[in-house]
Amino acid sequence: VGRGRIQIKRIENTTSRQVTFSKRRSGLLKKAYQLSVLCDAEVALIIFSSTGKIFEFASSSMRKILERYQKCAGGVQCGSTITRDAEYWRQEAARMKDQLTFLQERHRHMMGENIVGLSMKELQKLENQLESGITRVRARKTQVMLEEIQQLREKEHQLFQENELMRAKLAEASSALQANNLVGLNSQDVQDCSSIKASSKTAASMQQNESSITAAETTLQLGYFP
Structure with missing residues (x-):
């Protein structure tokens, strides 16, 4: 009677699971050793139990084998990525x-070149595209013109305000100058009046002196000729 196939599944009984782990681990380590000796292969085996214990086997050096593995795995991955x-x-x-070729061909069509082989439908589509493009260009041109006009109006308004401010400053300066001139004229008039009064007093005094001299001379004459 042949042996039946054992179903591979987790062993629920803890004791049985530990016994099975110990047996299979020993067999696996033995197989790894035999493989390294019989086939001259570098073998590294690492086992962690369910309780966290580690068991390992290395045909030469575990560190060197792991470094070799990392280099090989990294090279494969790097090569695949490249x-x-x-x-x-x-x-x-x-x-x-392909996109550049398409755009170059389309540009030539827009310039009216290489259109001999185009069908009526393609020509109509090209015409619609050109008309649509012209419409957008004209709309943009109008918008730019309106923006420039608005900028000129704003500049004109700014210049007008600056001109009005300059006029106000000039008017203020002119008024101040006239006021200063008027004050100067009034001072000169006062000085002139004072001079006139002084001259009048001097003339009157001189006239009075002349009258006295004339009277004295007359008296002398009368006394000399009784």
């Missing part, structure tokens, strides 16, 4: 080249 990146950029370059 290959994927190269393929991506190759496809991207091809796509950009």
